[in-house]
Amino acid sequence: MNGNIIVGQSGGPTAAINSSLAGVYRTAKDRGARKVFGMLHGIQGLLQERYIDLSDYIKNDLDTELLKRTPAAFLGSCRFKLPEIHEDREVYEKIFGILDKLDIEAFIYIGGNDSMDTIKKLSDYAIVTGHPTRFIGCPKTIDNDLALTDHTPGYGSAAKYIGTSIKEIIRDSFCLEYEKGVVTIVEIMGRNAGWLTGSASLSRGEDCCGPDLIYLPELPFDLKKFGEKVKNLLSSKSSVVIAVSEGLRLSDGRYVCELGQSLDFVDAFGHKQLSGTANYLASYVAGEIGCKTRSIELSTLQRSGSHLASRVDILEAYQVGGAAVKAADEGDSGKMVVLNRISDDPYQCGTKVKDVHKIANDEKLVPRKWMNEEGDYVAEEFINYVRPLIQGDVSPIMVDGIPRHLFRPV
Amino acid sequence: MNGNIIVGQSGGPTAAINSSLAGVYRTAKDRGARKVFGMLHGIQGLLQERYIDLSDYIKNDLDTELLKRTPAAFLGSCRFKLPEIHEDREVYEKIFGILDKLDIEAFIYIGGNDSMDTIKKLSDYAIVTGHPTRFIGCPKTIDNDLALTDHTPGYGSAAKYIGTSIKEIIRDSFCLEYEKGVVTIVEIMGRNAGWLTGSASLSRGEDCCGPDLIYLPELPFDLKKFGEKVKNLLSSKSSVVIAVSEGLRLSDGRYVCELGQSLDFVDAFGHKQLSGTANYLASYVAGEIGCKTRSIELSTLQRSGSHLASRVDILEAYQVGGAAVKAADEGDSGKMVVLNRISDDPYQCGTKVKDVHKIANDEKLVPRKWMNEEGDYVAEEFINYVRPLIQGDVSPIMVDGIPRHLFRPV
Numbered sequence A, B: 001m002n003g004n005i006i007v008g009q010s011g012g013p014t015a016a017i018n019s020s021l022a023g024v025y026r027t028a029k030d031r032g033a034r035k036v037f038g039m040l041h042g043i044q045g046l047l048q049e050r051y052i053d054l055s056d057y058i059k060n061d062l063d064t065e066l067l068k069r070t071p072a073a074f075l076g077s078c079r080f081k082l083p084e085i086h087e088d089r090e091v092y093e094k095i096f097g098i099l100d101k102l103d104i105e106a107f108i109y110i111g112g113n114d115s116m117d118t119i120k121k122l123s124d125y126a127i128v129t130g131h132p133t134r135f136i137g138c139p140k141t142i143d144n145d146l147a148l149t150d151h152t153p154g155y156g157s158a159a160k161y162i163g164t165s166i167k168e169i170i171r172d173s174f175c176l177e178y179e180k181g182v183v184t185i186v187e188i189m190g191r192n193a194g195w196l197t198g199s200a201s202l203s204r205g206e207d208c209c210g211p212d213l214i215y216l217p218e219l220p221f222d223l224k225k226f227g228e229k230v231k232n233l234l235s236s237k238s239s240v241v242i243a244v245s246e247g248l249r250l251s252d253g254r255y256v257c258e259l260g261q262s263l264d265f266v267d268a269f270g271h272k273q274l275s276g277t278a279n280y281l282a283s284y285v286a287g288e289i290g291c292k293t294r295s296i297e298l299s300t301l302q303r304s305g306s307h308l309a310s311r312v313d314i315l316e317a318y319q320v321g322g323a324a325v326k327a328a329d330e331g332d333s334g335k336m337v338v339l340n341r342i343s344d345d346p347y348q349c350g351t352k353v354k355d356v357h358k359i360a361n362d363e364k365l366v367p368r369k370w371m372n373e374e375g376d377y378v379a380e381e382f383i384n385y386v387r388p389l390i391q392g393d394v395s396p397i398m399v400d401g402i403p404r405h406l407f408r409p410v
Helices: A017-031 A042-047 A061-068 A089-101 A113-129 A155-173 A195-201 A223-234 A275-291 A311-329 A380-390 B017-030 B043-047 B061-068 B090-099 B113-129 B156-175 B196-205 B223-234 B277-289 B309-331 B380-390
Strands: A004-009 A036-040 A049-052 A104-111 A134-138 A184-186 A213-215 A241-247 A292-298 A337-343 A348-356 B004-009 B036-039 B051-053 B103-110 B133-138 B183-190 B212-217 B239-245 B292-297 B335-344 B347-353
Touching: A004 A017, A004 B090, A004 B223, A017 A036, A017 A061, A017 A104, A036 A042, A042 A104, A042 A337, A089 A104, A089 A113, A089 B051, A104 A113, A104 A311, A113 A134, A113 A213, A134 A311, A155 A184, A155 A241, A155 A311, A155 A380, A184 A195, A184 A275, A184 A311, A195 A213, A195 A241, A223 A241, A223 A275, A223 B113, A275 A292, A292 B292, A311 A348, A311 A380, A337 A380, A380 B061, B004 B017, B004 B043, B017 B036, B017 B061, B017 B103, B017 B309, B036 B043, B043 B113, B090 B103, B090 B113, B103 B113, B103 B309, B113 B133, B133 B309, B156 B183, B156 B196, B156 B239, B156 B309, B156 B380, B183 B196, B183 B277, B183 B309, B196 B212, B196 B239, B196 B380, B212 B223, B223 B239, B223 B277, B223 B335, B239 B277, B277 B292, B309 B335, B309 B347, B309 B380, B335 B380
Parallel strands: A004 A036, A004 A104, A104 A134, A134 A337, A184 A241, A184 A292, A213 A241, B004 B036, B004 B103, B103 B133, B133 B335, B183 B239, B183 B292, B212 B239
Antiparallel strands: A036 A049, A337 A348, B036 B051, B335 B347
């Protein structure tokens, strides 16, 4: 490697995305890259020629360690869908013009499904035009919904945060007794895929009963059956805790959160913006049963809770960043690095590269057989899958009682 | 000490209340107590003769360490207001009958304002009737609103959780750019006292700008001025993060959360149940400015987030539990243990006991001069006060990737 590389971050924040950035930077430098540019706010920022030289920010090993512990996207992120090449060639010409000006040998994009779409289009354009820049995708999403990879960096840390927080919520909810019991409904991210919601099961163990019910978005949600289940649970325990996906839908396709409010906001990729599923279900239970209810949204805390990151996740994110640079250096393009699990116990996992055309815009859902028959909990297979991904800790570097992050003035 | 002691927990859960319980248990055993009973769900459970022998649960030093790291009330809690003695003598006769049956020498109650009211009434009754049992209160509340004590166990850990989470939310909120900016409003507990909301300022440091505005419930909230401040901030930055107390009120006394919804639920102490302040303000900002908004409630996570507990807090909670037993053993009754700060830097703090009559039902608020002139941030004095209380960590004892707690089957 003797040219420059540029790296960008895209999509929602995670606790591990900056560890991948650290892996890209260190590996690029180790392999002889002259400059490592970071595009600010992904491809959208690059189109405005907003970028930095990462060596201005990562000056020593401590900075690398801080970057690995800094949540959200250090470079800033975007949700920007490139047009099809035949729809708007100009955008592509502009991007490649900037890449030429910066003498970019490899373009690494860290992101989820939508970001892999970007890698696919840019590498296609490069092939069509005979442009030498290589394009490699680095998986990242707390949603864990990318195809072909065993799991995605960012998921393990979010799962660890969710498992721990649910356990603390369960402890909290048993404290006070209410005449008709108390029902706590916790809303977890994941529009279509239940990987995050299912990780609520990690709270279960010798010292904790875990949530009583877990509802993933993969299955239609039956409101009446749900109400009966809750009523039944309250007859034998004083506190019921339920984990629900933000994306629960009735069998007629309506989102549960739509039942209580009007929804008119849609993001740039046409995704509906959801909120209020737990809120609606808590009101429903209060109305049907008359017990005390509480709704909790784990909100953005679950994706940016780097103080509780999984060591496996942070190290794999770093490794995946490094593997992306290595792949580009070895001539690959239009590929995404994937995690390849070799065994569950002992957990072993390596990296491979796969064709990004097979990944982009394909969503990996929780298999039906990884849920119980009733569809209101995950099965052992699910727990065996996720458990290795939350192992180990990355101690925050504490300064004056608060975790220190790597700072980029904005 | 050669009789038995009984200990109870009351009021809202915290991350440190069980460390006080551990301090009570260990000190009582060290001082020769025969049995240490734990009342289940406080005085309410005691009235139903629900109690356990704590030695059935705390069997060794590891159990003590786990108990110190277990959030919420290990014994269960209650919100139960004793009647005045002249109103209902029977309740008192019942309680003292149970204490006699169990041969109770000392009664320790870990809780907040309402719990100190219980200690006051029970010790008054003992004095009036010449009963020998001693009654000592152990302060506990994340709200930090107890009079006469420098601060309360539970507050430091909640403040550390809030400071850390706000910092992660700030990082998260800067990731994605929106045309008109993004405003994130974080709702923090504290009905009348702003100690918790003010601790959002702990996120500010060399690597973080901290929240842009902090609104405590001690001052009347001006909606119009707030809207203008936000608009002004958005002209110079892309992401604005605001910390607000759940208990914000307009100058006419109405709660901000009442503006958007009807409120009809009042708890046993006549406190209004609040929720939705951030939600209302986020809609207000979206309507006035048209920018993207997000509301986040830290909810029960802030009080039970023991995985991020402050070492100073956990050790002080333990110390306060021990001091309560010592006071009872030395003949004190009708007293509460208080924390007595000797210096800020280096931080030094000891314990004393004070007359519970001077504490019960009195609420300590944030002094006006600990806020800025505009009333939309805390002053340096506030930060100097809280900073020592969040120092140090109590590493969770991790088992298979999740913090382990001490388990009591319920």
